[in-house]
Amino acid sequence: MAAIITVSSSSPCGRAFVIYFIEIPHIASPKICSKPVSCRCIKSDNILQEIADSSILEAFTKAEMDSPSPRKFVNSAPVYASRRFELPRVFGRAVLSDFGSAVRGDEKQDHDAQPNVYRSPEVMLMTEWSYPVDIWNVGVMIWDLFEGKHMFNGNDPDGKGYSTRAHLAEVIGLIGPPPSDMLKRGKRSHEFFTEDGKLHLRVLSCLA
Numbered sequence: 021m022a023a024i025i026t027v028s029s030s031s032p033c034g035r036a037f038v039i040y041f042i043e044i045p046h047i048a049s050p051k052i053c054s055k056p057v058s059c060r061c062i063k064s065d066n067i068l069q070e071i072a073d074s075s076i077l078e079a080f081t082k083a084e085m086d087s088p089s090p091r092k093f094v095n096s097a098p099v100y101a102s103r104r105f106e107l108p109r110v111f112g113r114a115v116l117s118d119f120g121s122a123v124r125g126d127e128k129q130d131h132d133a134q135p136n137v138y139r140s141p142e143v144m145l146m147t148e149w150s151y152p153v154d155i156w157n158v159g160v161m162i163w164d165l166f167e168g169k170h171m172f173n174g175n176d177p178d179g180k181g182y183s184t185r186a187h188l189a190e191v192i193g194l195i196g197p198p199p200s201d202m203l204k205r206g207k208r209s210h211e212f213f214t215e216d217g218k219l220h221l222r223v224l225s226c227l228a
Contacts (some may be wrong), residue, residue, distance in 0.1 A: 062116065062157045063135050064165060071110025109180045126150070130207065135169050136182045141191060144184050145206030175228055186205050188212055191227035192219070 071077065080103065090101040125182055128148040134140065140156035142149040163171045171194075174187030192198075200217055203209045212223050 037069040062154055063138065063161060066116060068115045068117050070115070071108070072110050072112030073108035076108050078107050136174055136187070137164075137172055139184075139187060141188070141202065142206075143186055143210075144208070145198065145202065146208045147202055147205040182207070185212060186221050186226045189219075189223050192223075 084103060089103050091098050093099070121133065128150055129149050130146050132146075132154065133143050133149075134157055136156045138160050140149070140153040142153055160171050161207045172187055174184070174190065176181040176183035176186040197213075197217065197219070198206075203213055203217055212220055214220065
């Protein structure tokens with residue numbers, strides 16, 4: 021998807037796409053995956069959208085004929101500026117792509133994974149995790165598609181960009197702290213929480 025679908029810019033299409041996406045019964049077809057899979061990298065860039073409304077192709081062609089896209093030549097080859105499709109009246113199938121980072125979902129993992137803004141608490145704390153982290157990933161991504169902005173940014177107050185402590189602080193500020201059993205299992209829990217489960221001051225500073 022070249023652009024985020026938002027309620028303000030594409031209603032009711034934005035709502036229709038999100039509702040359709042939520043209702044997809046399976047992320048990966050069992051014909052492709054014989055074992056449960058954790059995709060680890062679900063983001064809008066990796067979702068291919070079938071074109072079910074052919075009128076957007078006709079409109080695209082007409083727009084290009086009426087007002088050709090700017091172009092330049094690089095090594096004698098023409099390079100054209102991109103042109104956006106119009107928003108479709110109906111949506112086709114959504115297909116998840118890019119399984120280069122996928123791992124088996126029936127085996128526990130504890131390494132770092134997922135796009136930064138979609139990382140689940142299990143991944144951030146380095147507890148053992150499996151395909152349920154994809155559910156968190158999809159849920160947060162759907163919010164982004166629907167609202168046109170990130171639910172969590174993870175921008176650290178120190179101005180150096182994304183950090184796990186800032187991301188955790190945002191999650192805790194919205195839904196509260198992780199359960200105690202998760203903290204006990206997390207290899208990084210001690211970096212952000214005291215032994216009795218309270219946030220370290222350096223994490224609290226991100227909530228200010």
